[in-house]
Amino acid sequence: MSAMLEEMESLLEALENPTAQETGNRTYYTGILWGQEVVLVFSRWGKVASTTTAAHLILEHKVDRILFSGVAGAIDPSLRIGDIVIGTQLYQHDMDARPLYPQFEIPLVHRSYFETDDSLRYQLLQAATHFVQSDPLSETTKKEFRITSPTVKEGAIASGDRFISDTEDATTLKRLLPNVLCVEMEGAAVAQVCADYNTPFALIRTISDTADDTADIDFMTFVKEVATVYTKGIIYKYLSN
Numbered sequence: 001m002s003a004m005l006e007e008m009e010s011l012l013e014a015l016e017n018p019t020a021q022e023t024g025n026r027t028y029y030t031g032i033l034w035g036q037e038v039v040l041v042f043s044r045w046g047k048v049a050s051t052t053t054a055a056h057l058i059l060e061h062k063v064d065r066i067l068f069s070g071v072a073g074a075i076d077p078s079l080r081i082g083d084i085v086i087g088t089q090l091y092q093h094d095m096d097a098r099p100l101y102p103q104f105e106i107p108l109v110h111r112s113y114f115e116t117d118d119s120l121r122y123q124l125l126q127a128a129t130h131f132v133q134s135d136p137l138s139e140t141t142k143k144e145f146r147i148t149s150p151t152v153k154e155g156a157i158a159s160g161d162r163f164i165s166d167t168e169d170a171t172t173l174k175r176l177l178p179n180v181l182c183v184e185m186e187g188a189a190v191a192q193v194c195a196d197y198n199t200p201f202a203l204i205r206t207i208s209d210t211a212d213d214t215a216d217i218d219f220m221t222f223v224k225e226v227a228t229v230y231t232k233g234i235i236y237k238y239l240s241n
């Protein structure tokens with residue numbers, strides 16, 4: 001699953017024997033990708049869109065695991081644009097059923113985050129680490145986005161139906177959820193679906209911005225020149241291993 005059309009399209013180029021199924025405003029592409037049977041889909045943005053897409057993958061396509069790739073805004077000061085975060089604990093930062101439940105707690109589930117699958121996460125970590133070490137970006141792209149030596153980190157990610165582009169909002173979120181490294185709009189929703197259906201899940205995000213008032217700058221260029229290159233390279237390494 002990908003939250004960006006461009007990332008999904010970059011994988012689609014390599015898909016062998018593709019067949020497309022259109023339903024519920026999504027197109028699910030089935031085929032063989034670097035030796036493995038896969039379904040590729042652009043989830044669209046936000047928790048609802050990604051939830052329905054994940055449920056369809058599990059119930060109709062009977063997938064045995066889900067990998068989600070996309071971009072994220074950093075709220076941890078150690079992260080730079082072009083770094084990669086592999087999600088561990090996934091929070092819904094807009095979940096707030098107070099006073100019935102503590103802020104962030106998912107009602108009736110007795111928890112405020114879902115975890116990704118250990119084994120999938122480890123494999124993605126290996127693939128991403130090898131990939132960034134191969135120095136895959138052109139000098140022009142690195143210069144354009146001031147990327148020097150990208151790192152791969154594992155850590156908590158928060159999702160919500162809000163593009164965060166305000167320093168105060170980012171600071172508040174970091175204060176409330178100190179272990180969260182970055183924010184995006186789908187991961188924790190897909191994680192909840194996967195938990196409900198016992199489906200292993202992993203999440204990989206490339207840092208595209210710092211969730212402040214510079215967050216919209218060159219966003220689409222970044223997705224085309226960096227995120228799609230990363231996704232394709234990392235998924236290739238993951239699947240071919």
Ligand code: ADE
Nearest residue numbers: 071072073163164184211
């Ligand atoms: N995805 C990429 N950057 C983001 C941000 N700043 N807020 C939410 N989702 C994002």
